[in-house]
Amino acid sequence: MSEVAADAGSNATILPEPVRQRVLALAAQALGAMPATDIPAPLRRFASFAPAKRAKLSASVLGPILDTDERFRRLVAIEVRREHPELGDAVADAVPTPAADPAEVAALAYLIRPEDWQARVAEAAQVPKAAPKADDEAIARLGEQLDQARTETRQIRERLREQLAEVKAENVTLRRKLNEARQRIAGLQSDLADRTAAADTADERVDAARAESERELRKLRARITELEAVEHAARRTAGQEREFASVRTRLLLDTVIEAASGLRRELALPPGGDLRPADTVAGVEPSAEPVGRSAPDDDPSLLDELLALPQVHLVVDGYNVTKTAWPSAPLHSQRQRLLTALGALVAQRRIEVTAVFDGATLSGPVQLNAPRGVRIRFSPAGVTADEVIRQLVRAEPPGRPVVVVSSDREVADSIVAMGARALAASTLITRLARG
Structure with missing residues (x-):
């Protein structure tokens, strides 16, 4: 890790690696909570990533933008202080925090920018790294575990490859069966559509035939009713005509009989039994004036x-x-x-x-x-x-x-x-x- 160095002719700030990593982690965490309008265009595509993935993939872009975009840095600082209110307030007020991690304090100071932020970053750079303690047995044990894990990983990988091959083969078979099933379904759907259309057409023909039959039936019924009425009228007329003819005949007969009786009385004719053949040979006899003709018309x-x-x-x-x-x-x-x-x-x-x-x-x-x-x-x-x-x-x-x-x-x-x-x-x- 190197110390902080600020070049007077440049705006870039060199941070110790632990501080830089922590700044990127805090900024990536805040990036997910910010509205899209506050995020610079190059960073918007990372906003929807998971925090760890966001910090890893956006590091090359996020660091320079934090160092050059003052507005974006202040917005990130506001989100960071919301997530770490106590430590953030202490850093902003320049309150000593001996129990806090120097890298955490330096990262917050870099984002919040109190008056002593550069000194805090420099203090974090001067913290010596803890010397690693070597443990040969632990290293050997961990090496064995690593080798065993690698062996198991290879075996698992081989099994996974075999399973993947089987799955791929099964997938190919299933895809073929799916395509065949789709083709059969398409054929059945086409056949169903044809049959449905044929059924609809048949229904229409049946309805048309039924309607035509009903019209013909109504016509026949009307014709039957008409013929029955004509027959009834004809029978009634025939009966009336027969009755009328009988009345006319009876009336005429009564008229003839009464006229004959009146004429016989008027002419004083002898009974029919007194007529002899010689009577038919007589000459012309005087005729009587018809009844009703003896007076003038206005009388x-x-x-x-x-x-x-x-x-x-x-x-x-x-x-x-x-x-x-x-x-x-x-x-x-x-x-x-x-x-x-x-x-x-x-x-x-x-x-x-x-x-x-x-x-x-x-x-x-x-x-x-x-x-x-x-x-x-x-x-x-x-x-x-x-x-x-x-x-x-x-x-x-x-x-x-x-x-x-x-x-x-x-x-x-x-x-x-x-x-x-x-x-x-x-x-x-x-x-x-x-x-």
């Missing part, structure tokens, strides 16, 4: 004659009559007055009466007290009362007497062409006024 008595016909059906153009009879009265009042009068007529003559009104003038449901025996019809949307009257005439079987009361010339002409009899509204009004 109210003509209506009585027509109503006397068997199974006669009286159809009344409602508003055509009411607006002629009571033009200033409200429509509901007109309808009720006409229906009341027609009810009285039905009670007298026992005839079938239908009153037809135009439904286009209605703003809502109609509450009517229909007399017994009087049928009331309002024309549906888009259909006139005149057309409903024509439908009623067409619905009657040919040969049944139908009388239509309407002053509408077009209606009268059309129903006459269909075989019915037309009378003016005034004829019915006069008849109803007579009571």
Whole structure:
């Protein structure tokens, strides 16, 4: 170890080896506790090392920086005093420390820099080194132990080499198996992805097929419901038509029978059993005027004659009559007055009466007290009362007497062409006024 020498022309300080080693150890210890911003750039890579490794590896850089970077040295001194508060305070206050290690005191003095720091460093340099005591037996014993340790170390090293070779071979085998396993896993994953995609596609196809089947099923059900409704309507219509045909036939038959009976009474014909073949060879006989033709069309008595016909059906153009009879009265009042009068007529003559009104003038449901025996019809949307009257005439079987009361010339002409009899509204009004 050499003494401290300070060159007046240089900033470098030569420290005794024990002091230098202790300074580096203390600075390396403090380096780990300092923030990165306070550490010079060349030392930052050593800050994360272990203290012993940090002191060993950073020695060549840490010593010159401590000697030249005053700020960094003061920061290191602060950390060292925090770790060694009593001895650091004694060194800073120049208090004698005879019991302390001179190298420790010199290292702290070098970092803290009190006024007598150079003297403390010089004192540490003057401390004589303790003479080593040689012990031949101990040296021999230690030599034997060293040789034995070296032999054991070689054996252990050989075993470790063998184990390392086995581990390397096993590692190679494991790596190969791992690669094979990875390849199999990759293949399985690829196959799984393909199967998953195929399953998803199959699910989509199944869902599409199910949806299509459900749509077809709904269509078939709707078609079945529609066909059932058509069948039900057809059956109902067929039954109604059969019933209607039977009614028409029965009504026509009753009309023919009553007309024949009336004609027989009118003509005073003898019973059928009195007819002889010679009677069919007779010449032309005078024909009687048809019933209902004996009075002019505007004569109210003509209506009585027509109503006397068997199974006669009286159809009344409602508003055509009411607006002629009571033009200033409200429509509901007109309808009720006409229906009341027609009810009285039905009670007298026992005839079938239908009153037809135009439904286009209605703003809502109609509450009517229909007399017994009087049928009331309002024309549906888009259909006139005149057309409903024509439908009623067409619905009657040919040969049944139908009388239509309407002053509408077009209606009268059309129903006459269909075989019915037309009378003016005034004829019915006069008849109803007579009571």
